[in-house]
Amino acid sequence: TQADPEIRKGLAGVVVDTTAISKVNPETNSLLYRGYPVQELAARCSFEEVAHLLWHGELPTAAELADLERAERAQRALAPNVRAVVDALPTTAHPMDVVRTAVSVIGADDPTTADASRAANLAKAVRLFAQLPAVVAYDQRRRHGQELVAPRDDLDYAANFLWMTFGEVPDAVVVDAFRVSLILYAEHSFNASTFTARVITSTLSDLYSAVVGAIGALKGPLHGGANEAVMHVFDEIGSADEAEAWLERALAEKRKIMGFGHRVYKNGDSRVPTMKAALDKLVAHYDRPDLAALYDALERAMVARKNIQPNLDYPSGPAYHLMGFDTATFTPLFVASRVTGWTAHVMEQLEANALIRPLSAYVGPAERHMEEPATA
Numbered sequence: 076t077q078a079d080p081e082i083r084k085g086l087a088g089v090v091v092d093t094t095a096i097s098k099v100n101p102e103t104n105s106l107l108y109r110g111y112p113v114q115e116l117a118a119r120c121s122f123e124e125v126a127h128l129l130w131h132g133e134l135p136t137a138a139e140l141a142d143l144e145r146a147e148r149a150q151r152a153l154a155p156n157v158r159a160v161v162d163a164l165p166t167t168a169h170p171m172d173v174v175r176t177a178v179s180v181i182g183a184d185d186p187t188t189a190d191a192s193r194a195a196n197l198a199k200a201v202r203l204f205a206q207l208p209a210v211v212a213y214d215q216r217r218r219h220g221q222e223l224v225a226p227r228d229d230l231d232y233a234a235n236f237l238w239m240t241f242g243e244v245p246d247a248v249v250v251d252a253f254r255v256s257l258i259l260y261a262e263h264s265f266n267a268s269t270f271t272a273r274v275i276t277s278t279l280s281d282l283y284s285a286v287v288g289a290i291g292a293l294k295g296p297l298h299g300g301a302n303e304a305v306m307h308v309f310d311e312i313g314s315a316d317e318a319e320a321w322l323e324r325a326l327a328e329k330r331k332i333m334g335f336g337h338r339v340y341k342n343g344d345s346r347v348p349t350m351k352a353a354l355d356k357l358v359a360h361y362d363r364p365d366l367a368a369l370y371d372a373l374e375r376a377m378v379a380r381k382n383i384q385p386n387l388d389y390p391s392g393p394a395y396h397l398m399g400f401d402t403a404t405f406t407p408l409f410v411a412s413r414v415t416g417w418t419a420h421v422m423e424q425l426e427a428n429a430l431i432r433p434l435s436a437y438v439g440p441a442e443r444h445m446e447e448p449a450t451a
């Protein structure tokens with residue numbers, strides 16, 4: 076049975092709706108958040124300012140930024156009931172499962188969950204924005220038998236996230252690289268996890284359910300899970316001079332090389348140069364030319380062999396490794412950033428909602444009936 080030629084597997088190339096939040100342009104290899112090139116935002120803004128931009132469509136005034144910073148700092152501490160549920164999970168649980176579970180608890184505990192007004196959804200978005208760093212930081216620390224570190228409200232979002240994770244504020248070059256990664260990861264139009272959030276929202280389910288679904292989608296190695304997988308690839312290869320042989324073997328096994336390729340960008344991911352520049356600063360700061368050599372060797376081999384360019388996960392993985400995050404923590408960092416884009420899309424979906432329900436072409440057995448039951 077021939078499948079219908081109209082089928083667009085994976086919805087590749089299918090435009091299903093409009094959005095005013097971001098523009099991914101493969102022709103010009105560019106990415107705009109509400110019209111601003113992401114490179115400009117990464118060079119000049121705090122992550123708090125970009126979060127406001129995504130939610131509200133404009134960069135914040137000084138007063139609006141102060142309001143957001145106050146609201147975020149007031150909700151940074153890990154809520155006791157969230158901590159209790161995280162503590163009930165084994166330390167061997169995948170950090171993406173821990174984060175997904177924590178969002179479920181935050182939602183189950185929020186009396187405004189069913190209120191889909193913009194004001195209520197904005198408050199939920201800020202709550203998740205503020206709480207996710209505490210969850211991600213605590214989960215990494217408990218895996219190492221370390222105590223919870225309480226947030227500091229004299230630090231901005233990026234510095235406090237690092238403080239809660241490591242119990243110290245690292246050098247400015249590290250904080251800045253982390254801030255850049257958060258801005259670059261924040262939003263990317265209808266990627267799989269964002270579209271998942273929109274599908275869930277389109278049934279008029281709640282924002283927390285949409286974020287839990289989005290986390291489930293982001294976990295996969297073809298999507299957000301790739302940044303964790305990149306580090307495993309580096310560990311497998313070992314050193315730069317092993318890269319080419321490793322790639323030959325991997326391609327012979329028909330493996331997807333993590334951190335390379337993209338559904339939309341076909342001449343490289345617009346965010347990579349900015350993240351690579353941040354990685355280069357970390358390589359210098361931590362004196363790790365060996366890691367830089369391995370990064371370059373695999374990229375060179377992959378471009379030469381398959382003409383496939385790196386995506387954002389490729390520089391982000393080693394950058395997070397140098398910052399001291401566990402490899403398994405990398406995708407939860409992506410969650411903490413992308414929750415801003417996901418929640419912006421939840422609110423946009425509700426503005427002009429239509430239930431998302433595509434068709435399928437049936438290729439199962441033709442209609443048939445059970446045998447008549449034998450008469451007694």
Ligand code: SDX
Pocket residue numbers: 085262263265266267296297298299301330331332333334335336337338339381383386387388
């Ligand atoms: C993210 O959508 C977004 O915007 C996502 C994201 C965001 O910000 O939200 O940008 C974040 O998810 C980035 C992508 C992270 N994923 C990975 O790094 C995993 C490895 N990448 C591949 O699995 C792949 O490139 C995808 C999934 C990202 C995109 O795949 P497509 O568009 O579905 O293309 P494809 O898999 O059909 O590949 C086309 C061809 C295939 O060859 P053939 O089978 O036709 O001979 O290119 C090959 C693929 O085998 N190919 C790869 C490859 N990527 C494509 N071969 C080896 N390694 C790869 N990485």
